[in-house]
Amino acid sequence: MNSKDKTACTHAEEYLALLDGELPLSPEETFLLTHPACVYIFTIPVRMDSGKIKRFNAYRVQYNDALGPTKGGIRFHPDIDLEEVSTLAFLMSLKTSLSGLPFGGAKGGVEVDPKMLSIWELERLSRGFVRGLYPNLGPQKDIPAPDVYTNPQIMAWMRDEYEKLSGVSAPAVITGKPLMFGGSRGRDVATALGGVYILEYLLQRRNKLQLPHRTVAIQGFGNAGLNAADILSEKGCKIIAVSDSSGGLFEKEGLPIHVLAQAKKSGTALADISHGSLRSAQKISNEELLEIPCDVLIPAALGGQITIENAPRIKAQIILELANAPITAEADALLYKNGVYVIPDILANAGGVIVSYFEWVQNLYGYRWTTEEVFQKLKRQTTDVADSIYVTDKNLRVCAYAKSVKNILEASHIRGG
Ligand code: NAD
Secondary structure, three states: OOOOOOOOOHHHHHHHHHHOOOOOOOHHHHHHHHOOOEEEEEEEEEEOOOOOEEEEEEEEEEEEOOOOOEEEEEEEOOOOOHHHHHHHHHHHHHHHHHOOOOOEEEEEEEOOOHHHOOHHHHHHHHHHHHHHHOOOOEOOOEEEEEOOOOOHHHHHHHHHHHHHHHOOOOHHHOOOOOHHHOOOOOOOOHHHHHHHHHHHHHHHHHHOOOOOOOEEEEEOOOHHHHHHHHHHHHOOOEEEEEEEOOEEEEOOOOOOHHHHHHHHHOOOOHHHOOOHHHOOOEEEOHHHHHOOOOOEEEEOOOOOOEOOOOHHHOOOOEEEOOOOOOEOHHHHHHHHHOOOEEEOHHHHOOHHHHHHHHHHHHHHHOOOOOHHHHHHHHHHHHHHHHHHHOOOOOOHHHHHHHHHHHHHHHHHHHHOO
16 A cells, blocks of 8 residues: 555554455455545534633544444543544454444544543533534444543433434434443443453363463553453452553452452542552552563553563463554564464454444343343353354464454445445
8 A cells, every 4th residue: 555645544554464365355455444434533612611612632433334334432532643543443343343243333532631621521522522523423323432531421421412413312322321321231341241251261262271260460440451350350360460540559469359449439540549458569560560470461451552662571371452452563473473362352352342232222122131131142242253263373363353354345345335
């Protein structure tokens, strides 16, 4: 591809290079996969509590809709930019395709540090995102969801704003909503639980191992990371390290996850938690956490954390990518060479979008599924997908990409447009 082509998603190009020799792509197919279908760049004016108007840069990339309406989260983060949103939207397209969902892929982002906003400013910003994008959203068009620093309350404001503008009830316009406002049971833990189901399945299938007593280090202690720590610790794993943006904690005998989770949920950063049970825990940095010797490393924060620079020092046996794109393409190749088994993001964290799909179906048909029903369907769907792509000793990312790209191309060819 011409490097002067400013509309292309260059990271998509890097990731697709993985398929060289595995799945030959024609120039037209490469073009389709490396170019987003639709990009929206807009500013959101927000009246701050001071009375002044502040404008925030916002993006929505609807990457590929061959398989259905586009689907993907909205991230509120000061460092987000169009390149990252495009890459994440590309990965969402692969993820929905791999999981056999009737969706394409999208992603949204607002350049903001939400920790610096009051609750009312956050509400006005969230509503502004929907106003800026309407009428390009909709239950059969583009369906957002939460991502980093966005949550069920934000999804509720967004649904409400969409309904005010459209004049009709449209719960399926957005997923990850509060349970009382059209959310699905199980959506809060879905990303972590889906990842745990896949880890459990692959550990058994590949290594003939069970989860209990495995040592685990987790970077990121939000929706994905905290719930993963909680579920894995319940299943008998030893969580030896966790971190958030304030820093991390290490305890070789295992950290008291319930204590940390409780403090974190009441708003205390990990670095500020003091409790008797943490007496022998050691403070570590986010960089140190990644290099701890452990059975399973779970990046569950931001992208680009494992690069060609620190990849040679990774001592984990398995990496479960709950975050999106935490490993660069170059680092991924090196880890594979070094025998580190990587469970790629588009498989590992697909539980979130799978239960978002369940939420969308329930909203469209007026169903209310029980937690057991949701978990049972999630387990079946995640393990079926893992089973369909697993090949002994093969790079699982290559297998996952090959399947999802084939599905997208087949749907595009059938459409013919
Ligand atoms: P979240 O906002 O709930 O939590 C993010 C966590 O990352 C927080 O603990 C924060 O302190 C921490 N963090 C931020 N910057 C950090 C840094 N520089 N170093 C270490 N930690 C840092 O977000 P989330 O929903 O848990 O998302 C985390 C990752 O999982 C993202 O990559 C997201 O795209 C991915 N993901 C989330 C979902 C979902 O359903 N929430 C689904 C699929 C993928």
